[in-house]
Amino acid sequence: DTGVSQDPRHKITKRGQNVTFRCDPISEHNRLYWYRQTLGQGPEFLTYFQNEAQLEKSRLLSDRFSAERPKGSFSTLEIQRTEQGDSAMYLCASSSPLRLGDEQYFGPGTRLTVT
């Protein structure tokens, strides 16, 4: 049973460029979450999918952020026109549909550096 995987693990980009991150959840998990973690802080919730439906996106940080999960399996998080303040660790997590309030399992994250 493989865990949550994320790609790439590190991304360096210049300000103004677009970036896209991929997350592959644990195979039987239908819920998928994106978080952002900055230095010295806990993860901050961004958005949530149940299967392919994005059920919560009001926490996305700005309209430059968008996420998709087209077939209910992997998900992508895109940041357009990156800014230096977007530099952070972007974490993906998934959870099982089997019970309410189930624990989330996190991937290793994608560290974004905007220069």
Add this chain to the structure above:
Amino acid sequence: AQKVTQAQTEISVVEKEDVTLDCVYETRDTTYYLFWYKQPPSGELVFLIRRNSFDEQNEISGRYSWNFQKSTSSFNFTITASQVVDSAVYFCALSEAIGGADGLTFGKGTHLIIQP
């Protein structure tokens, strides 16, 4: 609005000492879930425990134990006979929505340093 407070930013103890990490939460819901996660230097968050609001029974798992008290809105974590491998940042988290649609609200974390 939900909130999680971990007042201890950093704790340093010598190996084999017991250490308790504090977590205080705020929520208006009667149904909620509490979690502890460990983030070692490698960076990946590791799930430790889940508790629902109706289960105040304390839990012990090896050297780890958790004390959940609704009366004080606290969910504290104790490591007994600490080891160097316990060095990490520990996060307490809260989920209110059924199904977790609101995601987890994390505290700022406690950096635990176990000195040999």
